[in-house]
Amino acid sequence: MTEAILESLSSIDSNILNGINYNSRDYARKILNYPAMMVPSVQESIIKTLVNDLPNETSMIDPFMGASNALTTGMRYGTNVYGQDINPLSVLISQVKTNIYSEDLNAAYSLIKERLKRSRSLKVDVDFKNIDKWFKKEVQIELSQIRRAILREDSLYIRKFFWVAFAEVIRLTGNDRTSTFKLHVRKEEDIANRNLSPKEYFLKICKRSIEDIFQVKRELALKDLIEDGDYKREVDINWGDSKDIINTDKSFNLLVTSPPYGDNHTTVTYGQFSYLPLQWIPVSEIDSEISINYLSAIQEIDKQSLGGEIEADYKNIESKIFSKSKSLKEFFNGFTDIEKKKARKVTCFINDLDITIDNIIQKMQTGSYFVWTIGNRNVNNKEVKNDLILIDLLKSKGIDLFIDLERDILSKRMPGRNNFSNTMNKEKILIFKMG
Ligand SMILES: C[S@@+](CC[C@H](N)C(=O)[O-])C[C@H]1O[C@@H](n2cnc3c(N)ncnc32)[C@H](O)[C@@H]1O
Numbered sequence: 068m069t070e071a072i073l074e075s076l077s078s079i080d081s082n083i084l085n086g087i088n089y090n091s092r093d094y095a096r097k098i099l100n101y102p103a104m105m106v107p108s109v110q111e112s113i114i115k116t117l118v119n120d121l122p123n124e125t126s127m128i129d130p131f132m133g134a135s136n137a138l139t140t141g142m143r144y145g146t147n148v149y150g151q152d153i154n155p156l157s158v159l160i161s162q163v164k165t166n167i168y169s170e171d172l173n174a175a176y177s178l179i180k181e182r183l184k185r186s187r188s189l190k191v192d193v194d195f196k197n198i199d200k201w202f203k204k205e206v207q208i209e210l211s212q213i214r215r216a217i218l219r220e221d222s223l224y225i226r227k228f229f230w231v232a233f234a235e236v237i238r239l240t241g242n243d244r245t246s247t248f249k250l251h252v253r254k255e256e257d258i259a260n261r262n263l264s265p266k267e268y269f270l271k272i273c274k275r276s277i278e279d280i281f282q283v284k285r286e287l288a289l290k291d292l293i294e295d296g297d298y299k300r301e302v303d304i305n306w307g308d309s310k311d312i313i314n315t316d317k318s319f320n321l322l323v324t325s326p327p328y329g330d331n332h333t334t335v336t337y338g339q340f341s342y343l344p345l346q347w348i349p350v351s352e353i354d355s356e357i358s359i360n361y362l363s364a365i366q367e368i369d370k371q372s373l374g375g376e377i378e379a380d381y382k383n384i385e386s387k388i389f390s391k392s393k394s395l396k397e398f399f400n401g402f403t404d405i406e407k408k409k410a411r412k413v414t415c416f417i418n419d420l421d422i423t424i425d426n427i428i429q430k431m432q433t434g435s436y437f438v439w440t441i442g443n444r445n446v447n448n449k450e451v452k453n454d455l456i457l458i459d460l461l462k463s464k465g466i467d468l469f470i471d472l473e474r475d476i477l478s479k480r481m482p483g484r485n486n487f488s489n490t491m492n493k494e495k496i497l498i499f500k501m502g
Pocket residue numbers: 102103104105106129130131132133134135136137138151152153154157307308309310323324325326327337371372373
């Protein structure tokens with residue numbers, strides 16, 4: 068049996084693994100351009116094979132769920148899904164993408180369209196530090212009109228759908244450059260020349276997203292996965308710091324995830340990307356369990372994420388984590404003393420990842436599969452071999468690599484701006500089996 072699974076995983080077409088010709092709107096992937104999203108069609112062939120091999124019903128977890136592309140792919144194969152992320156915007160978008168909407172969504176869209184046509188008030192409802200730097204006055208006025216119109220909607224899940232569209236509008240109509248995930252204000256003349264209407268954007272994005280959301284529903288219905296208007300299996304989406312706790316009593320037999328590849332500050336600044344939208348969306352609309360003060364500073368979410376801070380007991384961390392990963396130790400030893408600060412950041416990140424893996428393992432059943440998509444990155448022109456480090460970490464916990472697959476990263480959304488993506492053109496998909 069093992070031979071057959073290995074054979075079917077190793078024969079996955081390289082065009083599929085490389086994501087050639089994937090449809091960017093499939094799986095409602097486009098409803099918010101969250102950073103570093105996984106490509107569902109790439110994970111699909113792997114998930115399908117593993118679901119067929121698992122003896123019992125599949126329960127899948129993604130402890131770094133991002134925009135829940137792994138989870139929505141699992142749903143197409145009838146898995147129970149559990150997702151968790153430290154970023155409130157990830158939670159919001161995942162709540163929407165895993166929910167099954169009824170025709171009420173179309174009716175709510177017609178209603179909000181009418182409300183927006185009639186809204187004339189010039190009142191700005193939100194205030195935060197530097198609001199005028201990030202949004203022109205006329206944009207603030209229209210964003211406030213949209214915000215009020217959303218709050219008048221009765222259904223929480225329909226409001227959540229509108230909040231996701233609103234988040235995308237904020238990203239597109241603010242003064243932040245969309246060419247990078249870091250917050251960078253546009254040039255003054257560029258700002259002066261931009262005459263965008265958030266209301267128009269909002270209606271366009273809602274319309275397109277409704278089509279995409281209903282397309283997902285049709286796909287699930289075709290596979291007989293909808294019952295009484297809901298997904299037939301369990302869906303659970305939580306806010307949480309996976310380094311602290313995996314916030315569920317459930318257990319799982321399949322993990323499909325893509326963790327951050329280093330601390331957010333120097334890799335992908337998921338927190339900075341989310342900072343402005345989150346200033347406009349009330350936290351009570353997302354999840355009452357959220358316990359970080361993410362509105363306090365632009366860097367807050369990134370600081371709280373894996374590897375966000377160099378820990379005080381650094382020396383102990385170093386000896387503990389080097390004993391688990393020879394590859395990390397080799398990387399670290401390649402640095403001169405003056406360069407070591409950067410290498411220490413990598414060590415802290417890997418230590419946080421290691422603690423998170425311990426939390427995850429507690430929730431995994433014997434015989435589970437772990438599918439990790441991970442890329443190596445460069446720090447000071449030296450390669451951090453995240454793939455080998457992850458293999459070392461799991462081996463130190465008695466979990467062996469089952470098979471590794473490689474994929475080319477064909478689209479780099481942030482060339483040049485981000486020294487991280489610049490250096491990466493391959494990713495590994497590492498599949499482990501827990502004995
Ligand atoms: C590469 S993205 C995940 C992509 C996602 N699996 C998908 O299907 O598209 C990495 C995610 O890890 C999250 N993250 C970073 N540190 C975390 C932590 N300590 N706990 C939970 N999530 C964390 C980030 O907020 C980000 O959303």
